[in-house]
Amino acid sequence: MEKTYVESTVLIDWFNQIGISNPGRLFKRLIQYEVISVNRNNGNQISILHEDCYCIMKNYEKNTNDSIRPIGYLSLSELRIKWGLSRNIVYSISKLLKSTMIFMNAVFVSVDDVKEYELTKLKLRKPELKEHYVNSTLLKDWLIDKGFSPPQKMFTQIIKNGLIKGIVKKGRFYLIPYVEYQYFIDNFEVYHIFSVDKLETGWKSIKPKNTMSINEVARRWGVVYKSVYKYIWSCKLSKPIECLGTSFIPVDEVLAVEKVKEKKNKPITTESLLERLKLEINGTEAIEVNKNIFFEFSSLKLSISKASIRKKADDTSKYIKIFIEWLSLINKKRFMLSDSELEFLLMRQDIPSYAKETISKFIEYCDSVNDIKRNKKFKVFRTSKRFDSNEESIYEPEIYERYMFFVHDIDVLTERSLFSQLHANAWLFIIMHLTDVWRAPDIVTNMPDVDTEEIGISSLEWFDHNKLSIYQAQTIVNQVQLKIKNAIVSKTKQLLKFYVIPDLIIPFATAAVLSELHRRDKQHSTLLGNQLKNGLSVKKKKEIFKDFPTLVTFESRKMNRSTLTYLFYSVTEEDGPDADLALEFNRITRSHVKDSTSPEIYVRNTNKDGSLNRVSINVFRRGHFGWLFNYLVLMGSDQTQYVQGIENKTELIQSLRDRWKPHEIEAWGIFLTKKIEQKESIILKLSKLPKDIFKKIIRDILKGDLPSRTDGGQCLVYPECSYPNKKSCMDCGLFIPQFYVMTEAVVELKRLRDSITDCKYEATLQRDTKRFLYIYLLINEAYQAFGKEYVDSFIDRKDLKSLVEEISPFLQMKI
Secondary structure (H helix, E strand, C coil): CCCCEEEHHHHHHHHHHCCCCCHHHHHHHHHHCCCCCEEECCCCCEEEEHHHHHHHHHHEEECCCCCEEECCEEEHHHHHHHHCCCHHHHHHHHCCCCCEEEECCEEEEEHHHHHHHHHHCHHHHCCCCCCCEEEHHHHHHHHHHCCCCCCHHHHHHHHHCCCCCCCEEECCEEEEEHHHHHHHHHHEEEEEEECCCCCEEEEEEEEECCEEEHHHHHHHHCCCHHHHHHHHHCCCCCCCEEECCEEEEEHHHHHHHHHHHHHHHCCCCHHHHHHHHHHHHHCCCCCHHHHHHHHHHHHHHHHHCCCCHHHHHHHHHHHHHHHHHCHHHCCCHHHCCCHHHHHHHHHCCCCCHHHHHHHHHHHHHHHHHHCCCCCCCCCCCCCCCCCCCCCCCCCCHHHHHHHHHHHHCHHHHHHHHHHCHHHHHHHHHHHHHHHCCCCHHHHHHHCCCCCHHHHCCCCHHHHHCCCCCHHHHHHHHHHHHHHCCCCECCCCCCECCCCCCHHHHHHHHHHHHHHHHHHHHHCCCCCCHHHHCCCCCHHHHHHHCCCCHHHCCCCHHHHHHHHHHHHHHHHHHHHCCCCHHHHHHHHHHCCCCCCCCHHHHHHCCCCCCCCCCCCCHHHHHCCECCHHHHHHHHHHCCCCCCCCCCCCHHHHHHCCCCCCCHHHHHHHHHHHHHHHHHHHHHHHHHHCCCHHHHHHHHHHHHHCCCECCCCCEEECCCCCCCCCCCCCCCCCCCEEEECCHHHHHHHHHHHHHHHHHCCCCHHHHHHHHHHHHHHHHHHHHHHHHHCHHHHHCCCCHHHHHHHHHHHHHHCCCCC
């Protein structure tokens, strides 16, 4: 019998009529599961076997999942929704029913069997629910919607940890009080767990709404999680909420702490101080006109003040206190006081002398505004606490040396500084007194942040098993040098001078890095300001020097006097009784204005026991190096012998054998010989100079009065340059380099590499070759003066070797 086919559109149109949203997909599935037989003609048109088409249309109906099912049957998913049972339970029940069928790989059960089962056995499998209970399947469905698939594991944790209370178990089912179920849905949400590397993982958990885990708060603040607990211990955050083994903090509290920190770390400006002043004054019950005139006076004083912003902030606090505690109580408008009233006010014992000084000046201001002329002039005198009988004293050599030993105890101080920002800050603060003799406010105000990532450190935990290398330490010192290059002394408005004594480089860098990591941890705006804005108090000194009671007497000005004094002795030890050079150097180190005699106060003491070996002539040099500077210092000290480090050309040439060809090495020898001849010529001229001229030259070098065109050095014949058209001074025999000239030297080397490798003219090539060799020798002198680890902080030896190997084939060695 011949088979009859109909067009596929007949069945597809029927799908559309019964509400199938995607009839094409359903049609393909029927073919896939061989429910219908199809035929394809030459035009690739599909036709359906007539019997199959009308069998589908007669015996099937639309299902809830946009498919079809046999009429009189329900799918297991429909039955699960109807009964409110889990998928596994419904499947086990379907095996007990009489009429089941498989259609498109899905199980369907007869409606009649379902009705019979509901009337007989269903009540045994599904307990009857009271009005105030819901079935646990509702919670499981919620968990599935939130991405927990399967939900059983999280459901078990919720029950075990008591997140839902009052659960009743009947057989295999859990009944949840409706109030508890609704409370859980309203107050808990999904929590995505983050891994150690701060990436979101596939793990999920449950947390209270509007909370953040300790780790989330730590990532938000850019700190380690231990730092968050410090806020909890100090009661700035409440006790964490524990949920499924994780601690959570309410978001509102986190935002409140951030608001306080933002306000605290907001940069202080004169404008913000004036706003604070006005707000505090207006908050009093004083006469309005009195508020206005005092605000005029205090805002004028703040606006014209050239003090640092921190000093202005302290003055603002004093003005507010003076007005609130004393001036606001005066009821006379515009403070029009009689002589007797003013005299009585200035005689009161409960008003401190600093406040009386301000009040006196304020009344003078009011008198000028009110056009009042007094019969007598009132002036407040107070005994200065700054200068006492020991104002000119210094620390004894033994005590001073103990301070040196203290800051060198890197292991102990690092361990303490890991847990205490105060110890880290104080360590750095004391070192600055031992090497730079800055005033305390300048240390606090001008000490910059440091980039610890440049040396591979991002957390305090790094120090648990590591120490800074000299390379890392020098890198940090270089950073600070560049950042405070244009910093100004708050008192004299002169440029600050920054130096680090060689044997303090590692202690300085360690203290700076630890201070920086604490600063980030606590999100402070300055490196030292939050801990040391008022210097080291007696309480803080007792904490810092608890194992060194003899050092508790640390005082900033006295320590600076001591450092300058011992520096003076270190110079005069080489220079005999003549202290002129030492005084000049002290002036420069202290950043005093030109021709100031104020440093003399620091050197009035007589050192009968000799200077400390630790403070040596290297301190005096402050980064100057090279054969020319060595010669000047030795001649100025009556020491006629000097070591010509560059004369040993045989050793240098020997090290170049593997790098250049024999004729090139010979050219090197010629170059070195000419350099020695040039050096001998300069020495001959200098040796004919009297000693006082040597002192003047060294003094001018220390003062910076002989600047070279290249940063980081001095010129012996400034301003009469012998080579005015040169772009760089580094190939000049009269150039006296400083340590930080290495920055310029590296830049110049790279520039010469590009110039030489691309050069097309022989004359230019010979000129640049000569410059390259001079800089190469300059770096060699730096290695001799400071060691390879210091110089490696500017350019790695491997990089230098690679650069030399790259450029050597192009060098024109016809010197």
